[in-house]
Amino acid sequence: MDTRQWRDTIAAAQDGDRRALDELVEGWLPLVYNIVGRALNGHADVDDVVQETMLRAVGNLGSLRDPDSFRSWLVAIAMRQIRDRARRRTPARLDESAAHDAADFAELTVLRLQLEGQRREVAEAVRWLDDEDRQLLSLWWLEVAGELTRRELAAAVGISRQHAAVRVQRMKERLETSRGIVRALDGACPHLRELTARWNGRPDSVWRKRLARHIRGCGYCGDARESVVPAERLLVGIALVPVPVGFTLSLALGGKTAAAATATAASVSWSAKVLSALTQPVVAATAGATIVAGGAYVVTRTPDAPAPRVAVSPTAASTHRAPPVVSTPSASSTPSPSASPTRTVRYGSVVDAVDRAPDPGTPPAALPHRPETGITSTGGAHAVLNHRGDGVTLTGKGYVLVRWQISPQYRAGSLVMPAWTGLRGELFHVASGGGRRMDDPVSTTDSTATGMGSATTGYAVLPAGAQQMWQNEYFYLDGTVTLTVNERGADYGLSVFPSSWDAAEKDITTGPAQGAKRYGLVRDTGDDDTPVPQYVTRSTPADPATVAQDSRVSSPS
Numbered sequence: 001m002d003t004r005q006w007r008d009t010i011a012a013a014q015d016g017d018r019r020a021l022d023e024l025v026e027g028w029l030p031l032v033y034n035i036v037g038r039a040l041n042g043h044a045d046v047d048d049v050v051q052e053t054m055l056r057a058v059g060n061l062g063s064l065r066d067p068d069s070f071r072s073w074l075v076a077i078a079m080r081q082i083r084d085r086a087r088r089r090t091p092a093r094l095d096e097s098a099a100h101d102a103a104d105f106a107e108l109t110v111l112r113l114q115l116e117g118q119r120r121e122v123a124e125a126v127r128w129l130d131d132e133d134r135q136l137l138s139l140w141w142l143e144v145a146g147e148l149t150r151r152e153l154a155a156a157v158g159i160s161r162q163h164a165a166v167r168v169q170r171m172k173e174r175l176e177t178s179r180g181i182v183r184a185l186d187g188a189c190p191h192l193r194e195l196t197a198r199w200n201g202r203p204d205s206v207w208r209k210r211l212a213r214h215i216r217g218c219g220y221c222g223d224a225r226e227s228v229v230p231a232e233r234l235l236v237g238i239a240l241v242p243v244p245v246g247f248t249l250s251l252a253l254g255g256k257t258a259a260a261a262t263a264t265a266a267s268v269s270w271s272a273k274v275l276s277a278l279t280q281p282v283v284a285a286t287a288g289a290t291i292v293a294g295g296a297y298v299v300t301r302t303p304d305a306p307a308p309r310v311a312v313s314p315t316a317a318s319t320h321r322a323p324p325v326v327s328t329p330s331a332s333s334t335p336s337p338s339a340s341p342t343r344t345v346r347y348g349s350v351v352d353a354v355d356r357a358p359d360p361g362t363p364p365a366a367l368p369h370r371p372e373t374g375i376t377s378t379g380g381a382h383a384v385l386n387h388r389g390d391g392v393t394l395t396g397k398g399y400v401l402v403r404w405q406i407s408p409q410y411r412a413g414s415l416v417m418p419a420w421t422g423l424r425g426e427l428f429h430v431a432s433g434g435g436r437r438m439d440d441p442v443s444t445t446d447s448t449a450t451g452m453g454s455a456t457t458g459y460a461v462l463p464a465g466a467q468q469m470w471q472n473e474y475f476y477l478d479g480t481v482t483l484t485v486n487e488r489g490a491d492y493g494l495s496v497f498p499s500s501w502d503a504a505e506k507d508i509t510t511g512p513a514q515g516a517k518r519y520g521l522v523r524d525t526g527d528d529d530t531p532v533p534q535y536v537t538r539s540t541p542a543d544p545a546t547v548a549q550d551s552r553v554s555s556p557s
Helices: 003-014 018-040 046-059 067-088 096-101 105-113 117-128 131-144 150-157 161-185 190-198 205-217 231-235 265-278 281-290 340-344 501-508
Strands: 248-250 296-300 374-377 383-385 391-406 419-437 458-461 470-484 492-499
Touching: 003 018, 003 067, 003 501, 018 046, 018 067, 018 105, 018 131, 046 067, 067 131, 067 150, 117 161, 117 231, 131 150, 131 161, 131 231, 150 161, 161 190, 161 205, 161 231, 190 205, 374 492, 383 391, 391 419, 391 501, 419 501, 470 492, 470 501
Parallel strands: none
Antiparallel strands: 248 296, 374 391, 383 492, 391 470, 391 492, 419 470
C-alpha cells in the first residue's frame, strides 16, 4: 500500500473532506487489522486495539505534517496500542483461553488466503512465537510482502535499522524452529506422539523448547522430505488478510452504544473526548454522515453490503499536475495485432503479438488519462488469486493493477493464462510496468534465472503466440468484469489492486536510474482501438480456462 497514492486523500481528509476520511479509514483498516491480528494472534482484544488505533489516527490526523509519512505514523500508533495492551493486561487475562471465542489469526490467514504447503506452514508456525516475536513478525511479514519498508519497521519498534536487522534475524531463527515443529506434528513419528501425549495442544515457549529438542535429536522428524524454502521467499506477494465480513469499527465509543457509554461518568468523559476530536476542523465535515449513535464513527462490513470503494481518484481540482496530452505510442512500444481483421474492428484489438522488450533506456510514450470514478473489487484493496478457480469481480470506472507472481520452484511447465469473463462495458490493456518483464534476468549469480524460472528449476512456458507479461500489468475498466486464475501446469498467482492513473504513470516512468530493469510500456492509444486482454469474453463459460486466445470484443455494450 503506497502512501504516495493516498497523498491527495490524506490532505483532503485533513481539510475536512468527509468522503476522503471515509476512504482513508476503509482503505487503511486492513493494514492495521493485519498488524494487530498477527501480533495478538486473533486474541479477543484485537477488535479493541484496532478500534483504539483508528480512533487515535482520526483524532490526531491534523497533527500529521507530511502525508507521505502517514503509513509510518499509523503503524507506529498501532504498535504503541499493542504494547499498551500488553502492559494493561491483568494476570487473569494472561490465560489465552479468551482467544477461543475469537478467530485464531494463523487459521484465519490460512483459510482466507487459501495458503497451502510451506506457506501454510509459516502461517501456522506463528502460533509458537512469543508475544514480542509475534509483534515483530507482524511488521516483518508486511515488509517482505511489500507493504512496509525496513525503515518503517524500525521506526514502529522504536529501534535503529541496524538493531532491527539483528532482532529480525533472531525472530526468523525462532520462526524456522517453529516451522520444524509444525512439520513434525504433521508427521507420524511414534516417539513424538508419545512425547506430546501430555500436551494440552496449546502452543507455548516451554513446549516449543521441548519439541525443538526432540526434533534436533530425531532422525525421523529432522529429515526434511522436501527442500525448505526461506520464509521471506514464501511471504513475498502474500496479500493482507481481508477484514472479516461483519467486522464493525466504532471509532468513537470503543464498540459500545451511546446509551451504554453514558452509564458512568467515565464513559461520558470518554464520549465527550471523542466527539471533541471528531468535530475538530480536520474532520468536521464527517459529522453529517459518520457521527451517529451519540458520536460513533461507524464502518460496518456485512455479508449483504457491497464491498467498499477502495480506489482513490484525485479530483481535477486536486490533481498535482495536468494529465499528458493524449497521443499514440510509437510502433516500437505498441505490438502490432496478429491478424489484419482485428485492426479494422473498433474495440477489437488483442494483445497477442509477441513483442520485444524496449531498450532499458527508452522512456515510455505518454499514458492517456481516462476518466476515473474508482473501482470496487470483491477482493478488497489487495486480492490474491493463488489457485485454479480463484477469481475477483471488478466494477466501476478506473484503473486496475494485476501483478504476476510465477513460482517455478514449486512447479514449472506450461502456463494456462487467466481469463476475463462476463465483461459488461469496456476493458483495455493500457500499460505494462513493474520495472521488468517476467523474462528479464533476476539474478546476479545465475545467468539463467528470470521471472519465468531458471535452468535449475525449469521455466514457466507461455501458450504459443502469447504476449509476454510484465511484473505489473495495468488495465482500464469502464463496467464490470471477472478475472479468474486458470492454474494448471505452471504454478502462478495474481495480485489484483484497484489502482489509478497516477500510480500507473509513476510505475512506468520509473527507470533503471531508480533501480528498475527498464522503463515500462504504454499500450493505450486513447481510443477504442487500445488493445484488450488476450483472454476476454462477454460470456460466462462454466470453465474460464476455455476462453479462446485472440478474443474478439466487437462492441462496448
